[in-house]
Amino acid sequence: MDIVGISYLGFESTKIDEWRDYGPSVMGFAIADSPEDDTESLYFKFDDRRHRLAFHSGQVDRIAYIGWEARGRLEFLDAIARFEAAGVAVEHGNAAQAARRGVRELIRFKDPVGYQHELFYGQKYTPKSFIPPRPHTGFNTDGRSMGHVVLITPHYTDELEHFLTHVMGLRFYGSGAGKGKTSFFRAKLNNKTSHDIAYGHGPGMRGIQHVGLFVNSISDVGQTYDIVKKRQLPMMFTLGQHTQDPSMSFYHFTPSGFAIETIYEIETWNPDEVELNPERLSIWGHEMVGPVLGPSVKKLEEWGEVG
Structure with a gap:
């Protein structure tokens, strides 16, 4: 597709x-x-x-x-x-x-x-219509769409991978360096970033773990980081750089209990010709200061049905 x-x-x-x-x-x-x-x-x-x-x-x-x-x-x-x-x-x-x-x-x-x-x-748009409500150079959505999302699923099956890769036509990127089973996928036409969606295996659990958004300036990361600290909002990971991406980011929790990863590209990401298998999650930073699964990831009996 x-x-x-x-x-x-x-x-x-x-x-x-x-x-x-x-x-x-x-x-x-x-x-x-x-x-x-x-x-x-x-x-x-x-x-x-x-x-x-x-x-x-x-x-x-x-x-x-x-x-x-x-x-x-x-x-x-x-x-x-x-x-x-x-x-x-x-x-x-x-x-x-x-x-x-x-x-x-x-x-x-x-x-x-x-x-x-x-x-x-055909999503509607209006040129130059985004006006940041606070000092901000904007979000980098060019060629990569809005960003990425990581989901937790109680069952990680071969059927899921077949659906994502053979039906939707997504490319399998790798499984990362974290504990447990998490796999990353990106869309066919996306050659600007490593993944659009990831599924992590959480037995008995379901929910969104985090959303990743790219910003246009390293200052946007720093200013958001300062606001999060000033408001004493809970964080998941401090500032750091993942091993598999040339990007700097940090994670903090939103009112809905999932995290947002605010990301700035230190270097332009180049599509990899092989599946990545890093030994470490990050090459610097990303100190874990909160839970990896926030309140947005719930037990199945708490989740309910979505129409």
């Missing part, structure tokens, strides 16, 4: 009021206009796309959907045919759903471990 990457994420949240302050003042997100039929939800933008993150009121803080971008309409139609040939249940979004997401057309489907995904083409 000709997939560019992940373009938007949707969440259910019990803490929308907290996000309304946290998004602009900590992360530098701009509050986007909500669709006319969804004024109770909170939408954020951090580039010129209509939105990148959406928070909908819910009883449990959890990820609700992951929005993948197809390069165009023909690629979108080819993807539908590929899903159907593979026996994947596909729900065709109606006009109201497409308007709410700000896209031309979309389909919805679930992966083999139960996470809800969407595939679309």
